[in-house]
Amino acid sequence: MSYDPFADALAPFAGWNLAATYDRYYALFDLIIYCTIFIALCQAVFGTRFRGRPGKALATALGIMLGTGLAISEAQFGWNLRMAGGLAAIIMLILFGLLLFHLLHQLGMKWDTAALVAYIIIYLLTAGIYPKVLRDAPALVLIAAIAFLVCTWKLIMRLWPHGKPGNDAGFVAMLDRKREKSEVKQIAKTQGRELPEAQKEDRRIEKTLKGLKTELEHSNPDFKEVAQATAAIAHKTDDVIRTLDKVRIMDRRLRNFDWHELQQLREYCKELGEDDRKKLQQQILLERKKILEEHAIEQMLKTAETRHRELRRQIDTVATHAQAQSQPQTLSAVVTALRMEQQLNGELKQIKKAERKLKSLTRLKLKDEKKVAKQQEIKFHR
Numbered sequence: 001m002s003y004d005p006f007a008d009a010l011a012p013f014a015g016w017n018l019a020a021t022y023d024r025y026y027a028l029f030d031l032i033i034y035c036t037i038f039i040a041l042c043q044a045v046f047g048t049r050f051r052g053r054p055g056k057a058l059a060t061a062l063g064i065m066l067g068t069g070l071a072i073s074e075a076q077f078g079w080n081l082r083m084a085g086g087l088a089a090i091i092m093l094i095l096f097g098l099l100l101f102h103l104l105h106q107l108g109m110k111w112d113t114a115a116l117v118a119y120i121i122i123y124l125l126t127a128g129i130y131p132k133v134l135r136d137a138p139a140l141v142l143i144a145a146i147a148f149l150v151c152t153w154k155l156i157m158r159l160w161p162h163g164k165p166g167n168d169a170g171f172v173a174m175l176d177r178k179r180e181k182s183e184v185k186q187i188a189k190t191q192g193r194e195l196p197e198a199q200k201e202d203r204r205i206e207k208t209l210k211g212l213k214t215e216l217e218h219s220n221p222d223f224k225e226v227a228q229a230t231a232a233i234a235h236k237t238d239d240v241i242r243t244l245d246k247v248r249i250m251d252r253r254l255r256n257f258d259w260h261e262l263q264q265l266r267e268y269c270k271e272l273g274e275d276d277r278k279k280l281q282q283q284i285l286l287e288r289k290k291i292l293e294e295h296a297i298e299q300m301l302k303t304a305e306t307r308h309r310e311l312r313r314q315i316d317t318v319a320t321h322a323q324a325q326s327q328p329q330t331l332s333a334v335v336t337a338l339r340m341e342q343q344l345n346g347e348l349k350q351i352k353k354a355e356r357k358l359k360s361l362t363r364l365k366l367k368d369e370k371k372v373a374k375q376q377e378i379k380f381h382r
Contacts, residue, residue, distance in 0.1 A: 026080040031071040037095055038070075039063030044102040053235070097122040113158060116151045123148045186254065187359040190247050195352045198243045202345055205233045205240075205311075209338040212318070216331040223325045230319040237312045241305055247351075248301040255294035262287040286365040293358045297351060304347045311340045 042059035074080060097118045104114035123144060208229055215221050265284050314337040321330035 027071060027075055030074060030080055031067060034070045035064050035067030037063075038066040040099060041095065042066075044099055094122075113155070116155045116158075119151050120148065120155065123151075186250060187355060187362060190250060190355055194243055194247050195348060195355065198240045198247075199345070199348050199352070201236045201240045201243075202341065202348060205236050206338065206341045206345065208233045209334055209341060212334045213331065213338060216327060216334060221327060221330075223322050223330075226322040226330065227319055230315055230322060234312065234315045234319070237308060237315060241308045241312065244301055244305045244308065248298055248305065251294055251298050251301065255291055255298065258287055258290050258294065262291065283365065286361055290358060290361045290365070293354060293361060297354045297358065300347065300351050300354065304344060304351060307340065307344055307347070311337060311344065314340060 039060055040063070042063045043056070046055055046059045046062070100121060101111075101114050101118040104117055105111050109117070212226055212229055215226060262284065265280060265287065269280055269284070314333060318330060318333040318337060321333055
């Protein structure tokens with residue numbers, strides 16, 4: 001005799017017709033689906049540009065607004081997702097493709113390579129999960145298939161090694177030139193946007209702390225205002241910590257790449273002649289200097305991040321004393337936090353200076369690579 005262990009638990013749902021429920025409440029179902037998709041998209045688009053709670057609030061508000069607008073529009077036209085059929089599948093796949101592209105790009109893949117991978121995956125999903133969608137539009141099938149073949153070919157060409165180093169110092173020097181140009185842009189981004197943003201937030205924190213110190217030196221300070229200002233600079237400190245962590249991870253990636261390139265240069269030098277090895281000595285020396293500088297930057301970033309966390313805890317101490325309305329203790333905590341903040345400003349300046357030096361070393365290496373390649377070209381023509 002067979003026994004169904006889920007009979008009692010699922011008995012209330014035995015007569016539930018999900019399709020009928022959707023037909024009756026399709027507006028609510030579609031609203032939830034639309035809002036979920038648009039919130040995810042807005043998070044992907046605005047999450048890196050507007051970090052923290054304000055960014056999440058902006059993405060959520062925009063997602064709800066777009067989802068609600070689409071739900072209202074479908075109600076006006078008497079339309080729902082069930083009526084969409086293949087069109088809904090295509091829309092969902094396009095949205096999924098956009099999210100996948102953004103994810104791959106955020107993981108460090110170049111935007112064009114990420115686009116190729118995303119399209120290939122979407123095409124395979126469409127062919128496997130929704131074959132009827134492809135059969136309904138022969139012209140679209142042909143275009144999509146051609147695009148799939150082109151994308152696959154380009155992706156293979158990107159991943160396939162293009163040759164061997166042989167006995168050519170110029171070829172070896174130019175192997176990772178494209179990646180190093182990207183490295184220069186990355187360092188410039190760190191030096192020109194990430195670190196200045198952290199410095200800007202630190203200046204705001206310092207200015208607020210000075211204002212709190214002035215307020216607390218009064219005979220009857222406004223503790224409510226002190227608590228509000230403390231909460232604001234606590235969020236700013238969190239933003240600085242996230243920025244420093246992001247820069248540190250980026251610097252570690254650069255160091256790993258440079259270490260790999262140094263090992264690669266050493267291996268290739270074993271196969272080169274004496275003259276070619278001499279030409280690559282400067283490359284190896286510059287690569288070592290870059291690795292040392294990147295290691296120093298990473299250590300400075302770790303220290304700055306740790307001290308910002310200590311500052312964050314000190315700001316929490318200020319908030320605790322402010323809530324207790326203890327003027328002497330609150331003032332003392334603010335003075336301590338202000339002293340810590342002033343030290344951190346100097347550390348960020350040192351990090352920025354080190355990033356500038358790293359950028360100079362990378363540019364010098366690129367210049368030397370070009371010089372070696374040009375010498376080999378002249379030698380070849382002779």
